[in-house]
Amino acid sequence: MVYRRTHQVVKRLAARRSAILSAARDAAAAGGMAAVQIAPVAVRANVAAGTVYRYFPSKAELISELITEVSRDELSAIRRAADAAPGPSSALAAAVTTIAVHVLSQRKLAWGILAEPVDVDVTASRLASRRDISGELAMRIDAAVRAGHLPAQDTALAATALLGALHEALVGPLAPSNLEDPIKLRDAVQTVTLLALRAVGVMDARARGLVVQATTPAKALVGA
Amino acid sequence: MVYRRTHQVVKRLAARRSAILSAARDAAAAGGMAAVQIAPVAVRANVAAGTVYRYFPSKAELISELITEVSRDELSAIRRAADAAPGPSSALAAAVTTIAVHVLSQRKLAWGILAEPVDVDVTASRLASRRDISGELAMRIDAAVRAGHLPAQDTALAATALLGALHEALVGPLAPSNLEDPIKLRDAVQTVTLLALRAVGVMDARARGLVVQATTPAKALVGA
DNA sequence: TGAAGAAGTGAACAACTATTCAGACTGAAT
DNA sequence: ATTCAGTCTGAATAGTTGTTCACTTCTTCA
Numbered sequence: 001m002v003y004r005r006t007h008q009v010v011k012r013l014a015a016r017r018s019a020i021l022s023a024a025r026d027a028a029a030a031g032g033m034a035a036v037q038i039a040p041v042a043v044r045a046n047v048a049a050g051t052v053y054r055y056f057p058s059k060a061e062l063i064s065e066l067i068t069e070v071s072r073d074e075l076s077a078i079r080r081a082a083d084a085a086p087g088p089s090s091a092l093a094a095a096v097t098t099i100a101v102h103v104l105s106q107r108k109l110a111w112g113i114l115a116e117p118v119d120v121d122v123t124a125s126r127l128a129s130r131r132d133i134s135g136e137l138a139m140r141i142d143a144a145v146r147a148g149h150l151p152a153q154d155t156a157l158a159a160t161a162l163l164g165a166l167h168e169a170l171v172g173p174l175a176p177s178n179l180e181d182p183i184k185l186r187d188a189v190q191t192v193t194l195l196a197l198r199a200v201g202v203m204d205a206r207a208r209g210l211v212v213q214a215t216t217p218a219k220a221l222v223g224a
Numbered sequence: 225m226v227y228r229r230t231h232q233v234v235k236r237l238a239a240r241r242s243a244i245l246s247a248a249r250d251a252a253a254a255g256g257m258a259a260v261q262i263a264p265v266a267v268r269a270n271v272a273a274g275t276v277y278r279y280f281p282s283k284a285e286l287i288s289e290l291i292t293e294v295s296r297d298e299l300s301a302i303r304r305a306a307d308a309a310p311g312p313s314s315a316l317a318a319a320v321t322t323i324a325v326h327v328l329s330q331r332k333l334a335w336g337i338l339a340e341p342v343d344v345d346v347t348a349s350r351l352a353s354r355r356d357i358s359g360e361l362a363m364r365i366d367a368a369v370r371a372g373h374l375p376a377q378d379t380a381l382a383a384t385a386l387l388g389a390l391h392e393a394l395v396g397p398l399a400p401s402n403l404e405d406p407i408k409l410r411d412a413v414q415t416v417t418l419l420a421l422r423a424v425g426v427m428d429a430r431a432r433g434l435v436v437q438a439t440t441p442a443k444a445l446v447g448a
Numbered sequence: 449t450g451a452a453g454a455a456g457t458g459a460a461c462a463a464c465t466a467t468t469c470a471g472a473c474t475g476a477a478t
Numbered sequence: 479a480t481t482c483a484g485t486c487t488g489a490a491t492a493g494t495t496g497t498t499c500a501c502t503t504c505t506t507c508a
Contacts, residue, residue: 038466050467058466119343120466161393161416174355230506263495274457
C-alpha cells in the first residue's frame with residue numbers, strides 16, 4: 001500500500017511550518033529571543049510542543065532559520081534602496097539609512113537577531129547574517145572608493161565597524177529611549193548616518209547633503 | 225561571649241573574596257562568560273561551591289562585580305592616556321586607541337563583559353559599564369568640539385556609536401582573525417581609530433596624524 | 449581547655465525547559 | 479468500510495547548574 005501525500009496535505013504541512021516560524025518571529029518581535037520558547041511558540045502556532053519537532057530538529061534550528069529569514073529580508077531592503085540611488089556615494093548613504101531605519105522599526109527583533117543572549121548556539125547563523133549585511137556594505141564602500149569618492153581603506157573592517165556603530169547607537173542598551181517620537185527618530189537616523197559616512201571618509205559638507213537625500217525616501221519607512 | 229574578628233581573619237576573608245573574583249576573571253578571560261560557573265570558579269579559588277555563596281549572594285552578583293571591576297580598570301586606563309595627551313583632539317585619539325588596544329589584548333574577557341550571552345541578568349552592570357566608558361568618550365568629544373576642532377554634534381550618541389564600532393570591528397564575530405600578528409593588530413587599531421576620528425568630524429589628513437601620534441605610546445600596551 | 453559562634457564543605461535539591469515517545473488521530477488507498 | 483502510514487499530542491523525561499543546608503572544621507575568648 002503506497003501512501004502518497006496529497007497536494008492538500010503538502011500545502012497544510014508547508015502552512016504549518018511557516019506558522020511555526022511566524023509564531024517564533026512574533027514572539028521575538030514582542031519579547032526578544034528570550035520569549036522564543038518551544039511551548040509558547042507552539043501555542044501561538046496552534047500546535048502541540050511535540051509538533052514543533054516534526055518541523056524543526058531543535059530549537060537552535062528554529063531560531064537559526066528565523067535569523068536567516070529576517071536577515072534575508074533586511075538584505076534585500078538594503079539592496080533595493082542602494083540600487084535605486086543615483087551614484088555610489090548615494091547608494092552607500094541609502095544602505096546605511098536603510099539599516100538604521102530597519103533596526104529602529106523592529107528594535108526588539110533586531111536586538112534578538114543580533115546580540116541577545118540565547119540559550120542555544122546560534123552563532124553560525126548570526127555570523128552569516130552579519131557577514132551578509134556587512135559584505136553588502138563593504139561592496140558599497142568599495143564602489144565609492146573605486147569611484148574616487150572615498151580614500152582607499154580596509155573596506156571589510158570599515159563595514160563591520162559601521163554596522164557596530166549603527167547597532168550600538170540605535171538598539172544597544174545605551175540607545176536613546178525617546179525614539180518613539182518620529183522626529184527624534186529621524187534625527188537619530190540622520191546623526192548616525194552622518195557619522196557613518198564621515199567615518200569612511202566622506203567630507204562633512206558632502207556627507208550632510210547625502211544624509212538629507214537618503215533620508216527623504218526612507219521617511220516613509222520610518223512610519224511603517 | 226563576644227566573638228570578634230581578628231585582624232588576621234579579616235585579611236583572610238578579604239583575600240578569599242578577591243581570590244574568588246580573580247578566579248572568575250581568569251575563567252572569563254580564558255573561556256568567556258560561559259566558563260564562569262560556580263563550581264569551576266570555586267575549584268580555581270580553592271574553596272567549595274557553597275563558600276562562594278558566603279561572599280556573593282548569587283552568581284549574578286559575582287559577575288556584576290567582575291564587570292564593574294574590569295570596567296573600572298579600563299576607564300582609568302582611558303583617562304590616564306587621554307589626560308597625558310597634549311590637546312583635546314589628541315586626548316580623544318588617545319582614548320579611542322586605548323579602548324582598542326584594551327579590548328584586543330583581552331578579547332574573550334572584553335566580549336564577555338560587553339555582550340556575551342549570560343544565563344543570569346547582568347544588564348544593570350553592563351549598562352553601567354557602557355555608560356561610564358561612553359560617557360568618558362563623550363566628554364572627550366565634547367572637549368574637542370568646544371575647542372573648535374570638531375563640528376557640533378550629539379556627543380552622547382556619537383560616543384555610543386564609536387564604542388559600538390570599536391567593539392564590533394575588533395572583538396565582534398566578524399573581527400579579523402589574524403590579530404595574533406602584532407603588525408596586523410597595530411594596523412587594525414590604527415584603522416579603527418582613524419575611522420572613529422573621522423566619524424566625529426576630524427579631517428582625514430589631520431586624523432591620520434593623530435592616529436600615528438596616539439599609536440606610538442600605546443604600542444607598548446599591545447605587547448602586554 | 450572547652451564552649452560557642454563563625455566559616456567552610458559538598459552532596460542533595462530545585463527550577464527551568466528542551467526534547468522524547470507511546471498512544472491518539474487523520475486521511476489516503478483499497 | 480477498513481487498514482495503515484503519516485501526523486499530532488502533551489505528559490513524562492532528562493540534563494544542566496545555581497543554590498541550599500545539615501554537618502564539619504576552625505577561631506575566639508573565658
